[in-house]
Amino acid sequence: xxxxxxxxxxxxxxxxxxxxxxxxxVARDLMARDxxxxxxxxxxxxxxxxxxxxxxxxxxxxDAILTALVVDAYDAVxxxxxxxxxxxxxxxxxxxxxxxxxxxxxxxxxxxxxxGLTYGPPVPGYEAPEQETAAAKMRTNIVLLTLLKRALDQGxxxxxEVDIPARLRPGLRTLDERVPGMPLPALAAAMQFWMxxxxxxxxxxxxxMPRPLLAQAGILFDRTIRTALSVMGVAPEALTAAISPKF
Amino acid sequence: xxxxxxxxxxxxxxxxxxxxxxxxxVARDLMARDxxxxxxxxxxxxxxxxxxxxxxxxxxxxDAILTALVVDAYDAVxxxxxxxxxxxxxxxxxxxxxxxxxxxxxxxxxxxxxxGLTYGPPVPGYEAPEQETAAAKMRTNIVLLTLLKRALDQGxxxxxEVDIPARLRPGLRTLDERVPGMPLPALAAAMQFWMxxxxxxxxxxxxxMPRPLLAQAGILFDRTIRTALSVMGVAPEALTAAISPKF
DNA sequence: TGTACATCAGTGAACGCGCGTTCACTGATGTAC
DNA sequence: TGTACATCAGTGAACGCGCGTTCACTGATGTAC
Numbered sequence: 069x070x071x072x073x074x075x076x077x078x079x080x081x082x083x084x085x086x087x088x089x090x091x092x093x094v095a096r097d098l099m100a101r102d103x104x105x106x107x108x109x110x111x112x113x114x115x116x117x118x119x120x121x122x123x124x125x126x127x128x129x130x131d132a133i134l135t136a137l138v139v140d141a142y143d144a145v146x147x148x149x150x151x152x153x154x155x156x157x158x159x160x161x162x163x164x165x166x167x168x169x170x171x172x173x174x175x176x177x178x179x180x181x182x183x184g185l186t187y188g189p190p191v192p193g194y195e196a197p198e199q200e201t202a203a204a205k206m207r208t209n210i211v212l213l214t215l216l217k218r219a220l221d222q223g224x225x226x227x228x229e230v231d232i233p234a235r236l237r238p239g240l241r242t243l244d245e246r247v248p249g250m251p252l253p254a255l256a257a258a259m260q261f262w263m264x265x266x267x268x269x270x271x272x273x274x275x276x277m278p279r280p281l282l283a284q285a286g287i288l289f290d291r292t293i294r295t296a297l298s299v300m301g302v303a304p305e306a307l308t309a310a311i312s313p314k315f
Numbered sequence: 316x317x318x319x320x321x322x323x324x325x326x327x328x329x330x331x332x333x334x335x336x337x338x339x340x341v342a343r344d345l346m347a348r349d350x351x352x353x354x355x356x357x358x359x360x361x362x363x364x365x366x367x368x369x370x371x372x373x374x375x376x377x378d379a380i381l382t383a384l385v386v387d388a389y390d391a392v393x394x395x396x397x398x399x400x401x402x403x404x405x406x407x408x409x410x411x412x413x414x415x416x417x418x419x420x421x422x423x424x425x426x427x428x429x430x431g432l433t434y435g436p437p438v439p440g441y442e443a444p445e446q447e448t449a450a451a452k453m454r455t456n457i458v459l460l461t462l463l464k465r466a467l468d469q470g471x472x473x474x475x476e477v478d479i480p481a482r483l484r485p486g487l488r489t490l491d492e493r494v495p496g497m498p499l500p501a502l503a504a505a506m507q508f509w510m511x512x513x514x515x516x517x518x519x520x521x522x523x524m525p526r527p528l529l530a531q532a533g534i535l536f537d538r539t540i541r542t543a544l545s546v547m548g549v550a551p552e553a554l555t556a557a558i559s560p561k562f
Numbered sequence: 563t564g565t566a567c568a569t570c571a572g573t574g575a576a577c578g579c580g581c582g583t584t585c586a587c588t589g590a591t592g593t594a595c
Numbered sequence: 596t597g598t599a600c601a602t603c604a605g606t607g608a609a610c611g612c613g614c615g616t617t618c619a620c621t622g623a624t625g626t627a628c
Binding site: 102103104105106180184187188189190191192193233235236238239240242243256259260262263264265266267268270271273274275276277278280281283284287288291292295298299 | 349350351352353427431434435436437438439440480482483485486487489490503506507509510511512513514515517518520521522523524525527528530531534535538539542545546
């Protein structure tokens, strides 16, 4: 995203950064092959044809590598979703929202281990430092909230002004810091949409759907998201006109 | 559930079984305290004041203990949900379904590690043997499907006879083996309901909701489930009349 | 343009640790006569 | 009722393994004069 503060001018600095990237790439590959649990320094070093101790030139500890992977993963979903939205037309249908949802699912299916690292249960014996990961984690949420706001402004989504319980209000208010100007019922609806989106993806990636349906999970996913949109007051015509990406 | 085939008559057999239970209980406690990852034979033995090798009298391997915990966990959710439904009235509202959903959530929040073991991503380096866990895993699903069927029969839930894509049909058909006689659109709706339920619980337990909202997640959960029910054609009056358990 | 020097990349041995599992064993518990 | 015996529970040492991390080191790479 943002360029690093000090531009890596010298050759050495560039090679150093390249190796840092290689470490992460190899770690990702190992995770993809053997699962999150077996991610260890020695395996990474082995794969790179190095000694384990050499890795300490690039990361101060094993946990630092994990944190870097977490940040990268959040950034990767963020990018994938952002790009999908950028490619979608700004029309009066839900095509863009569907594109975002499908991009999220696609990334999760393509990177199940990284998805587990970020959107699964907390990794035992490791807690990702909020401060370092928060910004990256926020990206996807911001895209979704921005889309919802745009849909509200365009009149595609119409959320009735129901009463929101007092206890929910302060929590919901913190949601729109980054995408201000949304009414409380819309924020509540956004949270419900998030739960549906999260569940539809996690259930598939983590294998908690009946096996015979797993192969057709894409269709179910699309239907589920469309249902969630209709709940948010999207008119049937706008939904019918909306195009889902191939899945 | 079912009593063991051979009744454990002798004193020795009974004590043996008691120790098996103790091993599992201690393992559960350790998991609750230190997370799924740090579940190991030696820690269990230590906690029990035994040698690690002594555990081999009761389980043939570490994986066997894990499998036993998985089966127990599925049975525990199953029981919790079954009992909640049994306590709920057979009336013309959605009270019973809400009770089941809330019981599921309650159990998950009270046993986050066991929830992760069963409804989280596959545990690295361990694959639960389908054959041994399938029956226990099915219990909760059967309760939910049975409730849905009851609601259909009572006319509480009304699912329009929309067309179901051909590719989905065989997969959906396998769903109602245990609760036969449900139309395809109802089965599709059941799957969507499952994804919502799964997402609303997993997002909270795994910590993937904005922190300020976590404390009020119960309210959001209730609203989300109620929305999902209204999607299934439950009349507003029936929903208003339905009572959620305390949360 | 060539040389002296500082900086960095990577090695390899070692540390202490904890793990799952095996094996020969010692007592204790229950059983058969 | 008392004794001999089989069965089981649990011990403790050992096996081989892999892990994260430290440390003194050797070359290679780039820099300053």
